[in-house]
Amino acid sequence: MIYLDNNATTPVDPRVLQAMEPYLKEKFGNPSSASHSYGWQASMAVERARKQVAELIHADPKKVLWTSGATESNNTAITGRVLFEIYRKHNKNPHLITTAVEHKAVIEVVNRCKDFGAEVTILPVNEFGQVTAEQVKEALKPNTCLVSIIMANNELGSLNPIKEIGSLLKDYQNVSFHVDAAQACGKEPIDVEAMHINFLSLSGHKIYAPKGIGALYADHEFEPLIIGGSQERQLRSGTLNVAGIVGFGKACEIAGAEMPEENKKLRGWRDKVIQTLRNEIPDCHLNGHPTQRLSGHVSISFKKLPADLFALGLSGLAVSSGSACSSSESSASYVLKATGLSDEEAKNTIRIGFGRFTEEGDVDLAIEKVLKMYKKSQTLSQQAQLNG
Numbered sequence: 247m248i249y250l251d252n253n254a255t256t257p258v259d260p261r262v263l264q265a266m267e268p269y270l271k272e273k274f275g276n277p278s279s280a281s282h283s284y285g286w287q288a289s290m291a292v293e294r295a296r297k298q299v300a301e302l303i304h305a306d307p308k309k310v311l312w313t314s315g316a317t318e319s320n321n322t323a324i325t326g327r328v329l330f331e332i333y334r335k336h337n338k339n340p341h342l343i344t345t346a347v348e349h350k351a352v353i354e355v356v357n358r359c360k361d362f363g364a365e366v367t368i369l370p371v372n373e374f375g376q377v378t379a380e381q382v383k384e385a386l387k388p389n390t391c392l393v394s395i396i397m398a399n400n401e402l403g404s405l406n407p408i409k410e411i412g413s414l415l416k417d418y419q420n421v422s423f424h425v426d427a428a429q430a431c432g433k434e435p436i437d438v439e440a441m442h443i444n445f446l447s448l449s450g451h452k453i454y455a456p457k458g459i460g461a462l463y464a465d466h467e468f469e470p471l472i473i474g475g476s477q478e479r480q481l482r483s484g485t486l487n488v489a490g491i492v493g494f495g496k497a498c499e500i501a502g503a504e505m506p507e508e509n510k511k512l513r514g515w516r517d518k519v520i521q522t523l524r525n526e527i528p529d530c531h532l533n534g535h536p537t538q539r540l541s542g543h544v545s546i547s548f549k550k551l552p553a554d555l556f557a558l559g560l561s562g563l564a565v566s567s568g569s570a571c572s573s574s575e576s577s578a579s580y581v582l583k584a585t586g587l588s589d590e591e592a593k594n595t596i597r598i599g600f601g602r603f604t605e606e607g608d609v610d611l612a613i614e615k616v617l618k619m620y621k622k623s624q625t626l627s628q629q630a631q632l633n634g
Contacts, residue, residue, distance in 0.1 A: 248608045249564045252601030253400055253429060253543055259492070259602065260455035265496040266456070269489040277486050278477060288488045295495025302498040303427075303446060304437040305463050311478045312491055313461035313607055316428035317351040319447035322482070323424045324355045324394060326468030327445070328364050331391045333469060336525050340391040341365045343382060346584040347375045352426055356394065365389070374535040375402040375585050379410040392422045398430035401581040401597065402534035403543030405434065412442030418456075422466045432501030433509065433540055438463055450490065454602060455497035458492030512542035512600050515609045519544050519598065522613050527551075527620050531591065533582060542600035546616075547582070547591040550621050556596065559619030565613055566597040 249257070268290060275284025277292045293307070300307040307464045312321045324342070331340040344356050346368050356366055367385045369377045382393055393415060397408050408425055425446035427436060432453035438446055446463035450456060464481070475483035515541075522532055523546055533545035557566040578592035587595075598612055 247562060247564055248611060250598050250604065250608060250612055251564045251566055252604070253403075253452075253540075254336055254566060255451045255457065256601055257603060258456055259497060261500060262455055262493045262496045264500070264625040266489045266493040267432045269492050273488075275488075276594055277488060278380070278475075282494055287363075288486075291492050292486055293487060295491045298495035298499045299448070299461050300463075302432065302436070302502045303448075303463060304439060305446075309463055309465055311462045311464055311482050313460045313462050313482060314458055315451070316349075316426060316447045316449035317460075318549055319427055319445075319449075319460050319462035320349070320424075321352045321355050321392075322462055322471050323422075323445035323447060323464065323468065324352065324392065325359060326471055327392050327422050327424070327466065328359045328362055329469035330467055332362060334467070337389060337391065338363055338388055341367065341387045341389045342392050343367045343369065343385045343390060344394040345369045345371055345377050345396065346435065347371050347399055347402065347581045348394065349400060349426060349428070352394055352396065373539070373585050375399050375404045375533075375581065376406055376535065376538070377411075379407060379414045382411050383414055383551060386418065386421070390418070390421050390445065392424055394424040394426065396429075397425050397427045397436075398434060398540050399534065399581065400429050402585065403539040404534040405430070405538045405540070408443070409441045416442040420455060426457055428460075429540065432498065432505065433542070435505070450497060451503050452624035453497045454564075455494040459487055459494045461494065474475065508602060509541040512604075515600050515604070515606075516542060519609065520546075520614055523616060526617055530620075531587075533585065533587070533595065542604075544598040544600075545595060546598075547587055547595040548620070549591060549594070551594055551620055553594045555619055555623055557582050559622065560596070560615055563615060566599075567595070 273287050275288040277288040279285025296307045296310050300310050328340050331337045342356050344365055360366060369381050371377055395411055397405050398405050412423055415421050422444040425443050426447045428449040431448045444466040448461040450459040470481050472483050477483050521533055529549040531547045533547055568575060578589040582592035
């Protein structure tokens with residue numbers, strides 16, 4: 247099995263595992279234990295990792311909080327900000343702005359905020375799944391408290407103009423800017439200060455760290471959702487996952503050093519796959535922006551290629567099919583449909599995600615299998631016409 251689903255998750259980098267290992271064995275202390283060396287070791291490791299994450303996103307380390315992943319970070323930033331607005335600022339009708347192609351960890355959280363009295367505006371996207379700063383500006387209201395925009399879309403690969411949107415929102419002091427950067431962290435340059443981001447959600451397992459660890463950069467106040475301890479300045483209680491935190495920090499350090507060269511390699515493979523499939527399969531459609539997209543991300547929809555051929559035709563390849571991240575569901579992806587695709591096209595979609603451990607031969611094999619699958623569908627179609 248060749249793994250080409252790196253947008254779903256990435257394998258743990260051996261260098262990350264090596265950095266984590268001592269904190270699963272002899273350095274097993276609780277960082278909250280301040281009376282002996284085991285706790286001190288763990289605490290120092292946690293703070294070192296906090297600096298590593300902060301350096302990757304050009305942030306003040308004191309504003310980086312540990313979470314279990316981007317889903318928790320999104321929940322904390324959005325719900326926490328809305329509750330702060332209601333409870334602390336007595337804004338009983340806070341207004342939220344987001345887009346139609348956010349991850350469910352944003353969409354469902356935003357919709358739940360309606361139960362607290364929040365008003366929600368969901369911005370439509372263009373054919374590439376992107377929004378503009380002008381759209382955000384037009385949607386702003388006097389009671390707007392939060393704008394949440396995904397940086398790199400998990401299904402489409404498209405990048406949103408985060409810096410432009412942030413530059414617009416910096417002049418609105420009552421509005422917080424939240425960015426879901428789970429897919430972008432470690433793959434695209436991020437500078438929270440230059441981009442005027444107030445909340446940034448990050449996830450370790452998207453950048454070769456383990457699952458179950460993430461972070462939230464928080465520059466604005468919010469109401470904590472997890473309470474009961476003094477950890478993380480009482481903003482996110484609970485005993486810290488030291489080994490996971492160390493791994494995430496190391497993964498960010500590696501990404502910061504290797505991102506330019508890694509992206510150059512991934513872009514070459516991405517463009518090779520896109521160009522070859524578009525040349526050989528006239529009725530295929532590239533999802534997302536052709537250039538303003540993640541370096542290792544390819545999403546292709548087929549008009550005349552039945553999805554039931556994918557399982558057999560792509561055997562041996564671990565890729566997302568059906569509705570990309572929603573492939574376990576029977577309905578077509580709401581993200582793909584938001585860009586104008588039909589139900590059939592959204593279901594007849596494959597997403598290929600190249601990563602650090604992908605090899606040239608893996609790329610060539612993926613191209614070969616997709617082309618064979620297409621040719622087989624053509625043959626079956628011709629036979630059906632003759633028999634019909």
